[in-house]
Amino acid sequence: MTRTPVNVTVTGAAGQIGYALLFRIASGQLLGPDVPVKLRLLEITPALKAAEGTAMELDDCAFPLLQGIEISDDPNVAFDGANVALLVGARPRTKGMERGDLLEANGGIFKPQGQAINAHAADDIKVLVVGNPANTNALIAQAAAPDVPAERFTAMTRLDHNRALTQLAKKTGSTVADIKRLTIWGNHSATQYPDIFHATVAGKNAAEVVNDEKWLAEDFIPTVAKRGAAIIEARGASSAASAANAAIDHVYSWVNGTADGDWVSMGIPSDGSYGVPEGLISSFPVTTKDGKYDIVQGLDINEFSRARIDASVKELEEEREAVRGLGLI
Numbered sequence: 001m002t003r004t005p006v007n008v009t010v011t012g013a014a015g016q017i018g019y020a021l022l023f024r025i026a027s028g029q030l031l032g033p034d035v036p037v038k039l040r041l042l043e044i045t046p047a048l049k050a051a052e053g054t055a056m057e058l059d060d061c062a063f064p065l066l067q068g069i070e071i072s073d074d075p076n077v078a079f080d081g082a083n084v085a086l087l088v089g090a091r092p093r094t095k096g097m098e099r100g101d102l103l104e105a106n107g108g109i110f111k112p113q114g115q116a117i118n119a120h121a122a123d124d125i126k127v128l129v130v131g132n133p134a135n136t137n138a139l140i141a142q143a144a145a146p147d148v149p150a151e152r153f154t155a156m157t158r159l160d161h162n163r164a165l166t167q168l169a170k171k172t173g174s175t176v177a178d179i180k181r182l183t184i185w186g187n188h189s190a191t192q193y194p195d196i197f198h199a200t201v202a203g204k205n206a207a208e209v210v211n212d213e214k215w216l217a218e219d220f221i222p223t224v225a226k227r228g229a230a231i232i233e234a235r236g237a238s239s240a241a242s243a244a245n246a247a248i249d250h251v252y253s254w255v256n257g258t259a260d261g262d263w264v265s266m267g268i269p270s271d272g273s274y275g276v277p278e279g280l281i282s283s284f285p286v287t288t289k290d291g292k293y294d295i296v297q298g299l300d301i302n303e304f305s306r307a308r309i310d311a312s313v314k315e316l317e318e319e320r321e322a323v324r325g326l327g328l329i
């Protein structure tokens with residue numbers, strides 16, 4: 001049976017994550033090996049030529065699932081009919097820039113993109129924000145799209161989740177495939193909280209297997225939370241292939257479901273669960289099924305976890321106040 005192609009819009013398509021991401025989408029890794037896709041690439045005008053170069057390479061791969069590529073510098077064109085939108089392009093922080101300046105500059109990107117999604121995207125649109133500060137950029141885009149169900153706007157913490165899986169596997173002498181039910185809570189920032197208290201390693205409670213709170217507090221958590229900065233320090237550029245990989249994982253899980261007995265981490269609008277104020281886009285443990293996600297309920301949050309979740313959520317509240325003050329939400 002021939003399937004209708006899914007329209008996937010990628011912003012910042014000529015950037016380094018874009019280059020690591022587009023070929024994987026076109027090869028079927030985003031949605032599945034039998035789902036044809038059409039790519040819509042959004043870039044700023046000076047980067048259109050570079051996006052065209054990437055499109056030429058995509059053509060040269062002759063991916064059987066790729067049924068078309070359109071390139072534009074107009075969000076109204078790029079989001080037209082979009083079923084999945086990956087908002088990767090963002091304004092990076094440059095020297096001397098305060099956090100407020102960064103939020104304002106990104107407001108200039110994510111507000112018009114949210115408006116264009118509201119006006120032109122398909123009814124089933126699913127949005128993943130990758131560009132930093134991802135959680136708050138997602139909030140800005142969501143606020144500009146009042147006709148789209150709020151839960152369709154998500155932010156990426158899957159890279160943090162994947163980073164935590166590997167660190168825990170190394171510590172416990174296991175493999176990532178042995179680890180289930182790990183959680184990233186809060187913001188995609190240095191305040192995020194990777195939680196192993198509900199995780200299992202080969203079926204055993206991870207915190208009990210590790211049995212080393214000092215390692216947890218002084219090694220594991222900072223290593224995961226500051227991994228982005230460590231990559232920049234080592235590579236001279238921020239994470240690109242691993243970020244693209246996490247974006248693929250996030251959307252694949254959302255569309256195709258999580259495995260029985262496991263969950264993933266997604267930045268999603270809070271419904272008030274676990275004391276996270278309603279509406280904040282914060283990372284939670286979620287299961288997914290039939291293209292929808294649910295927050296895992298009923299987890300006991302110990303004191304160690306509570307303090308760290310609260311600290312990250314406080315930062316998200318401050319970011320929300322800042323963009324509210326700028327009239328962006």
Ligand SMILES: NC(=O)C1=CN([C@@H]2O[C@H](COP(=O)(O)OP(=O)(O)OC[C@H]3O[C@@H](n4cnc5c(N)ncnc54)[C@H](O)[C@@H]3O)[C@@H](O)[C@H]2O)C=CC1
Nearest residue numbers: 012014015016017043044047089090130131132156159243
């Ligand atoms: N959530 C996460 O886990 C991660 C997020 N990131 C973030 O992802 C973003 C992209 O990273 P890279 O690809 O390495 O950056 P990059 O600078 O290589 O590429 C960004 C691209 O976005 C484009 N762009 C800027 N404004 C745009 C607009 N209004 N519309 C469309 N395109 C626009 C630029 O022209 C550029 O080609 C950054 O904000 C980075 O901090 C990176 C790694 C992980």
Ligand SMILES: O=C([O-])CC(=O)C(=O)O
Nearest residue numbers: 132159227228229238239
């Ligand atoms: O800090 C950055 O720009 C990159 C980032 O988000 C990460 O690697 O987690």
